[in-house]
Amino acid sequence: MTTRPPALRPLTARIPGSKSITTRALLLAAAADGTSKLWAPLVSHDTLAFRTAVAGLGARIESSDDDQCWNVTGTGRGPVGTAQVWCADAGTAARFLPPYSATGEGAFTFDGSGQLRARPLGPLMETLTALGAHLETPVQGRLPLTVHAGGLEGGELRVDSSMSSQFLSGLLMAAPLMRRPVRADLRQAVSRPYLDMTLALMLRFGADVEEHGDGVIEVRPGGYRPTALVVEPDASTASYVFAAAAATGHRVTVPGLCERSLQGDLGFVEALGEMGAQVEITDRVVSVTGTGGLRGGLDLDMGDISDTFMTLAAIAPLADGPVTIRGVRHARFKESDRIAATAQNLRACGIRVDETEDSVTVHPGTPRPARIACHRDHRIAMAFSVLGLAARVPLTLDDPYCVTKTFPGFHEELARLFPDHTVPERS
Template sequence: MTPRSSRLRPLTACVPGSKSITTRALLLAAAANGTSTLWAPLISHDTLTFKKAVGSLGARVENSPGDQFWDVTGTGRGPAGTARVWCADAGTAARFLPPFSAAGVGTFTFDGSEQLRARPLSPLLKAMTELGADVETAVPGRLPLTVHARGLQGGELRVDSSMSSQFLSGLLMAAPLMRHPVRADLRGSVSRPYLDMTLSLMRRFGADVEEPESGVIEVRPGGYQPTALVVEPDASTASYVFAAAAATGHRVTVPGLCGSSIQGDLRFVEALREMGAKVEITDCAVTVTGTGSLRGGFDLEMGDISDTFMTLAAVAPLADAPLTIRGVRHARFKESDRIAAVAQNLRACGIRVDETEDSVTVRPGRPRAARIACRRDHRIAMAFSVLGLAARVPLTLDDPHCVTKTFPGFHREMARLFPDYTVPERR
C-alpha cells in the first residue's frame, strides 16, 4: 500500500448524525415539558422507527423541509393511554421505550422483527419489575411484551449490563419520571462511554443527575425541560471512512466531530494511530491520513467501543503482523453474533482468524474474492466494504441494502470519496 500524491488531496466526508444521540434525544424530548429542536438528526431506518414510536406514545414530532431539524413537543411526563409500538429492527426502541412507558399510565405493547425478537431483554424486564413495573411477555425475556403502566417507584436500580449498556441507559432516562430518587451502580457495565453519553444528554435536558462516588449515579425526580440540540456526526459510522483512509493512503476529514465529542467511539481513531495512521483532532473536525502501511503485532481492548471493532478487524489482514481485539464478548448479542460474523467472513476471504468467546485475532494475508454474509447487520456490510476497497478485491455483499439501518447513503458516499469503490449489487 503505497500512497500516491493524488491520494493525499484532502477529502471531506459527509457522515450523517449520530444514531445514539438522535434516539436518546428523541426520547428525552418526548418526555420534556415543551418543544425541543433537534438539528441534523440521523435520517435512517432505525431513527425513523424510533421517531414514529415516540409519536405513538404521545409526543408530537414535526419535520422541517428536508429534515434539517425536528421539533419535538413532549408530554412532560410518561405516556398515557393505549398504544401498540412497532420497533422493527431497532434495538434502542425495544430497550429505551418500555421503561419510559412504564413511567406513565396505560397499556403499551411493543413488538419487532424476527431479528429483534431474538435479542434478549431479560435483564431489562427484571429491573423494570423490581422498580414496580407490570410487564407481560409471551416468551420470557423476548418481544413481544406488554407494559401495564401505573408509574415507577424508583429506588435502587439493579440491572445486569454485561450484555448491553442500553438496558441501563433506558432505565436511567426514565428515572427523572419516577416517584422517588434512583441510585444506580455503573461499575461492571459494558460500554461505559455510552452510559456517559446518556447522562450527558439527560443533564442537557435538565435532569438532576449526580455522581456522588465514582461509578455510582443518583437521579432525582423532576422530569425534563425542552432544549435545542445539534446532533454530532456519528463516530461509529465515521470509523468506515477513517479506516478506508488509513488503509488506502487517503486523507479524509469529518467535520463536526471534535475532541469534546460525547461519543466514545471517536476513540477508534486512536486505534488507527497505533496501526500507523496520522490522526488530527481539532475543535471542529477529525482527520485521518494513511501513511502507506498498517502495523500489527499488538492487542487492543475495544470493549468500550465495540461497535467499531468490526471495522478494525476488517482491515487487520492488511497489517504487517497479527492483531488481537479483546473485550468484545457483548458484541455477540447485537444485530448478529458479530465475533462469529467477522471470523466467518474473513475466513471466506482466505484470512486466518482465531476466535475466543470475547476476542478475535486476525493474521495478515491477501484477501481473495468472496461472498460476504452480512447477517442483516449493517456494521458487517460496511466493515467488509472497506476491506474490499482497501484490498482491491471483489467482495459481494449478500445484503448491501442493510446499511439503511444507520447510513442509507453509505455506498454512494464511499464511491464519491474513493474512486476505486464499486457500489455493490445484491446477488
C-alpha cells in the same frame, strides 16, 4: 531508511448524524414539557422507527421539508393511554421505550422484526419488575412485551448490563419520571462511554443528576425541560471512512466531530493511530491520514467501542503482523453475533482468524474474492466494504442495502470519496 509516501488528495466526508444521540434526544424531548428542536438528526430506518414509536406514545413531531430539523413537543410525563408500538429492527426502541412507558399510565405493547425478537431483553424486564412494573410477555426475556403502566417507584437500579449498556441507559433516562431518586452503580457496565453520553444528554435536557466519585449515579425526580440540540455526525459510521483512509494512504476529514464529542466511538481513531495512521482531533474536525502501511503486532481492548471492532478487524489482514481485539463479548448479542460473523467472513476471504468468547486475532494475509454474509447487520456490510476497497479485491455483499439501518447513502458516499468502490445495484 524508508520514507512514507505522500498522502493522496485530501477528502471531506459527509457523515450523517449520530444514531445514539438522535434516539436518546427523541426520548428525552418526548418526556420534556415543551418543544425541543433537534438539528441534523440521523434519518435512517432505525431512527424513523424510533420517531414513529415516540409519536405513538404521545409526543408530537413535526419535521422541516428537508428533515434537517425535528420539532418534538413532549408531554412532560410518561405516556398515558394505550399504544401498539412497532420497533422494527431498532434495538434502542425496544430497550429505551419500555422503561419510559412504565413511568406513565396505561397499556403499551412493544413488538418488532424477527431479528429484534431474537435479541435479549431479560435483564431489562427483571429490573422493571423489581421497580414495580407489571409486564406481560409470551416468551420470557423477548419481544413482544406489554407494559401495564402505573408509574415506577425508583430506588436502587440493579441490572445485568454485561450484554448491553442500553438496558441501563433506558432505565436512567426514565429515572427523572420516577417517584423517588434512583441510584445506579456503573462500574460493572459494558460500553461506559455510551452511559456517559446518556448522562450528558439527560443533563442537557435539565435532569437532576449527580455522579459520586465511586462510580455511583444518583438521579432525582423532576422530569425534563425542552432544549435545542445539534446532533453530531455518527462516530461509529465515521469509522469506515477513517479506516479506508488509513488503509489506502488518503487523508479523510469529518467536520462536526471534534475533541468535545459526546461519542466514545471517536476513540476508534486512537486504534488507527496504534496501527500507524496519523490522527488529528481539533475543536472543529477529526482527520485521519494513511501513512503507507498498517502496523500489526497489537493487542487492543475495544470493549468500550465495540461497534467499531469489526471495522478494525476488516482492515487487520492488511497489517504487517497479527492484530488481537478483545473485550467484545457483548458484541455477540447485537444485530448478529458479530464476533462469529466477522471471523466467518474473514475466513471466507482466506484470512486466518483465531476466535475466543470475547476476542478475535486476525493474521496478515492477502484477501481473495468472496461472498460476504451480512446477517442483516449494517456494520458487517460496511466493514467488509472497506476491506474490499482497501485490498482491491471483489467482495460481494449478500445484503448490501442493510446499511439503510443507519446510513442509507453509505455506498454512494464511499464511492464519492473512493471511486474504486462500486455502488451495488439495488435488487
